Amino acid sequence: MISILVSTIDEGIKRVKNVLLEPRDDVEYIVSHQYTSDRYREIPDELKRRDVTISQIKGKGVSRSRNNAIKHASGEIGLFADDDVTYRNSYIDIVKETFRENTDIDIALFKIKTRTGEPEYKEYPEARLELKKTSFSISSVEIGFNIEKIKNAGLYFDERFGAGRELIVGAEETVFIEDCLKHGLKVLYVPEYIVEHPFLSTIKSVPKFDKRRNWVTGAYDCRTNGSIALFKAFGGTLKILPTLLRHGINPFSYLYHRLSAALYILRTNKKYMAVEDDSVIYPSKRSRPTSRSEHKVSALDV
Numbered sequence: 001m002i003s004i005l006v007s008t009i010d011e012g013i014k015r016v017k018n019v020l021l022e023p024r025d026d027v028e029y030i031v032s033h034q035y036t037s038d039r040y041r042e043i044p045d046e047l048k049r050r051d052v053t054i055s056q057i058k059g060k061g062v063s064r065s066r067n068n069a070i071k072h073a074s075g076e077i078g079l080f081a082d083d084d085v086t087y088r089n090s091y092i093d094i095v096k097e098t099f100r101e102n103t104d105i106d107i108a109l110f111k112i113k114t115r116t117g118e119p120e121y122k123e124y125p126e127a128r129l130e131l132k133k134t135s136f137s138i139s140s141v142e143i144g145f146n147i148e149k150i151k152n153a154g155l156y157f158d159e160r161f162g163a164g165r166e167l168i169v170g171a172e173e174t175v176f177i178e179d180c181l182k183h184g185l186k187v188l189y190v191p192e193y194i195v196e197h198p199f200l201s202t203i204k205s206v207p208k209f210d211k212r213r214n215w216v217t218g219a220y221d222c223r224t225n226g227s228i229a230l231f232k233a234f235g236g237t238l239k240i241l242p243t244l245l246r247h248g249i250n251p252f253s254y255l256y257h258r259l260s261a262a263l264y265i266l267r268t269n270k271k272y273m274a275v276e277d278d279s280v281i282y283p284s285k286r287s288r289p290t291s292r293s294e295h296k297v298s299a300l301d302v
Helices: 009-016 062-071 088-103 147-152 172-180 213-223 228-239 239-246 251-273
Strands: 001-010 027-035 052-058 077-084 108-111 129-131 144-145 187-196 294-298
Touching: 001 009, 001 062, 001 088, 009 294, 052 062, 062 077, 062 147, 062 172, 077 147, 077 187, 088 108, 088 144, 088 187, 108 172, 144 147, 144 172, 172 187, 172 213, 172 239, 187 228, 213 228, 213 251, 228 239, 228 251, 239 251
Parallel strands: 001 027, 001 077, 027 052, 108 187
Antiparallel strands: 052 294, 077 144, 108 144, 129 187
């Protein structure tokens, strides 16, 4: 069974119908629907299908949404999705075949196909590659994973990162894959398209030296390398000083943003790691009531 884990927010729930294929016995959809107001909680008729489960949670943050979807997934293989992607039956078959032929892998990274007339989504490696470290950028919708392995390892998205967060608007996918590698999971890159998405994305729309990108750089560096990121912020600023000046960017401002982000990660690490096993993210071995901020429904019951 393939579990397609769709993250959406507010009226994005109306677009989820475009993600769904015709029902097939080997696919289920877990829709993690975040809402900022009760007026967005109505479920469209097109989602009232036996293969669709909707979990509604109040608030923002795509990483929190993905963690919520993982919690409710019941298939063997998971795929992360957003409300603006498109699947084909052939893509699902590629994912199934990849895991069937490579029984030792825990995670597979695939390719995104853009719309006709648009450039390639990103520069991808040409050949299959077993990852020992994250040597290229990763998008959530490229990831296929063994659900049981992820849950048993207690892995999840770092909710300080990702769209919907005020400070760190990206890098959540790369952090997630690096955590998987640190836990000894096997990650294989497969140069096959498994999903379609427009060329433009949230992070691509942010200018190169925008404050938000600088924060992502500093936070990701600290999440990966710890306190040494504070020293790397100085070295990194000096390294690109000519480029910063050429683009009219104040190097002190760039340095300040990187340092602020790194300090934020260091300051929140203890607090954040203390709740990594919170049952709101992953169900504990004991039964628990549904939290007030979370509502799980079968679309057929609505």
